[in-house]
Amino acid sequence: MKLKMPELNLPGHPKPLTRIARCVSRDWQIYVLLLPVLIYFIVFHYFPMYGVQIAFRKYRFVDGISGSQWVGLKNFKDFMGAYYFGRLLSNTLLLNLYGLLWGFPIPIILAILLNQLDRARFKKFTQTAIYVPHFISTAVIAGMLYLFLSPSSGVVNYMIKALGGTPINFMIEASWFRSLYIITDIWQHAGWNTILYLAALTAIDPEIYEAATIDGANKRQKILYIDIPYLVPIMVMVFILNAGGLLSSNTDKALLMQTSGNMSTSDIIGVYVYTMGIQGGQFSYTAAIGLFVNIINFFMIISVNWVARRLGETSLF
Amino acid sequence: MKKTAFSGRHIIKSRGDRLFDGINLGFWILVLALTLYPLWIIIIASVSDPDAILAGRVLIWPADFSMIGYQAVFKHKELWNSYFNALIYTLFGTLLSVSVTMMGAYGLSRKFTGKKLVNFIIVFTMFFTGGLIPIFLNVRDLGLYNTRAILILINSVSVWNLMVARTYMQSTLPNELYEAAVIDGANHFSYFFKIVLPLSGTIIAVLSVYYGVARWNDYFSAMVFIRDRSKLPLQTVLREIIATLTTSTSNESFFSAYADDIKGMTDAMRQAAVAKYCTIVVSTGPAVLLYLFMQKYFVKGVMIGSLKG
Numbered sequence: 001m002k003l004k005m006p007e008l009n010l011p012g013h014p015k016p017l018t019r020i021a022r023c024v025s026r027d028w029q030i031y032v033l034l035l036p037v038l039i040y041f042i043v044f045h046y047f048p049m050y051g052v053q054i055a056f057r058k059y060r061f062v063d064g065i066s067g068s069q070w071v072g073l074k075n076f077k078d079f080m081g082a083y084y085f086g087r088l089l090s091n092t093l094l095l096n097l098y099g100l101l102w103g104f105p106i107p108i109i110l111a112i113l114l115n116q117l118d119r120a121r122f123k124k125f126t127q128t129a130i131y132v133p134h135f136i137s138t139a140v141i142a143g144m145l146y147l148f149l150s151p152s153s154g155v156v157n158y159m160i161k162a163l164g165g166t167p168i169n170f171m172i173e174a175s176w177f178r179s180l181y182i183i184t185d186i187w188q189h190a191g192w193n194t195i196l197y198l199a200a201l202t203a204i205d206p207e208i209y210e211a212a213t214i215d216g217a218n219k220r221q222k223i224l225y226i227d228i229p230y231l232v233p234i235m236v237m238v239f240i241l242n243a244g245g246l247l248s249s250n251t252d253k254a255l256l257m258q259t260s261g262n263m264s265t266s267d268i269i270g271v272y273v274y275t276m277g278i279q280g281g282q283f284s285y286t287a288a289i290g291l292f293v294n295i296i297n298f299f300m301i302i303s304v305n306w307v308a309r310r311l312g313e314t315s316l317f
Numbered sequence: 318m319k320k321t322a323f324s325g326r327h328i329i330k331s332r333g334d335r336l337f338d339g340i341n342l343g344f345w346i347l348v349l350a351l352t353l354y355p356l357w358i359i360i361i362a363s364v365s366d367p368d369a370i371l372a373g374r375v376l377i378w379p380a381d382f383s384m385i386g387y388q389a390v391f392k393h394k395e396l397w398n399s400y401f402n403a404l405i406y407t408l409f410g411t412l413l414s415v416s417v418t419m420m421g422a423y424g425l426s427r428k429f430t431g432k433k434l435v436n437f438i439i440v441f442t443m444f445f446t447g448g449l450i451p452i453f454l455n456v457r458d459l460g461l462y463n464t465r466a467i468l469i470l471i472n473s474v475s476v477w478n479l480m481v482a483r484t485y486m487q488s489t490l491p492n493e494l495y496e497a498a499v500i501d502g503a504n505h506f507s508y509f510f511k512i513v514l515p516l517s518g519t520i521i522a523v524l525s526v527y528y529g530v531a532r533w534n535d536y537f538s539a540m541v542f543i544r545d546r547s548k549l550p551l552q553t554v555l556r557e558i559i560a561t562l563t564t565s566t567s568n569e570s571f572f573s574a575y576a577d578d579i580k581g582m583t584d585a586m587r588q589a590a591v592a593k594y595c596t597i598v599v600s601t602g603p604a605v606l607l608y609l610f611m612q613k614y615f616v617k618g619v620m621i622g623s624l625k626g
Contacts, residue, residue, distance in 0.1 A: 051451035110348070219334045
């Protein structure tokens, strides 16, 4: 006869199965409410993660994802040996680096200065106005670029001519691509990106400012010694998130701004994946490029996060 | 936040601070001009005569008021078909997104077994994705390629919005409220539908604007998942009309509506030049107006949500 294990039946130690059953009977309604979200993430995010294996295969439609021939790292080697590899890599990196260089500090400066505006109505109007460009689509932004920068009828070239200069055909000049890309990004999103910083600034206890005023601090000193230290944790968080995207690309915008003239700077990895993969049907090759980028981004974000934590500042996780 | 006696304009400022305020005001007037002037040009050009635009006379005020651009836009059949498509995708997509997000956010705001795992499953997707090609193949294998459904289903939940909504619920609905409701016989379903939803107007408004505008402005999904021109949303068609360098091909769609004879042809070319500005107004108007209309909920809701998130 087997020994019974009475302690398992005590109230404090229910059998594992009973424990799960008890949790389900208590929490099942929460699980039901979470079900749609989980189904979405599993079907549209985790299924593709399973499909990533085609990066190591020679994908053929008839064979399917798991039936196609295994080729190991061939697709990755092909990409690294490709004629355009260096150009794609440096274009993507430079575009994101310059974008971070300008796009990271500007919202912080805007938030601090907006917070210093005394006139309540003007402040409110300004805040509303600088968010507006965020709601304009990428297609329209690109359209506005083509309209305003047109060498024959654009406003910008009209002004250049009026000032005595010669018109520039901005959209086919490779040297202008990055500047235009970053300027429009800032025009569109810098205002919007102040939200996080403004939220932190309005949460600062007014008594701290009062104490500083009594001690004779001027506005510049209040910004330097109160505002900025309060914003550091958010800066770190935003920086970590941005650092994780150094090789990713805003494919939709670059695709719209790409012309035959500016290819030498506008050819970035995301656009290459779209044209070679979706349009050209080279699924395995481009899936490998995508995976290459994702892995680098993943390690970037982990390492920047690690450094931030070591330095004693905030970290994401 | 209430102004205290020591801050703001109520006390005499030092000279340095007054100088600072003056420069700051000037800076913001410049920023406002840079932000709004491009939008203003679009609006005044859309109601001006094409010849005046080409001559560079439309810089501050409309010149030779004319509506021929809008006439061209209203007669453009494909544009209106895509406009209607975009309305459908945006309406159903936003409805789906907001419902799923609210349900999920409520779940994540409560304690339950397995919460850590669920959180991980969701947050991990922010840091690692399959990439464009596996996503495309997945959609094709699911039989959703070239269907209207995919433009409603794809990107229907954003991790960021989910977290903002969860934080909002945690910070505005105290746990005592839930406990009191449970004593009165509520379960999660009745609490969610009868108490949480009615008290979450602000965050529902914010989510609707976020999701709605993202849908309305998306052109790339259709470039990946749609083949039939009749199913394309507005922004994808817009791309062909305005966001291309070669004017000849992009004007074609406007020409075709008019070019019955030679005279019609030159008129059509003139119209096409101004119609580009009009399509921008017609397509961007709804998104910007929705934002301005919802604006008062907006900043408040976003700030509450982002404070702890």
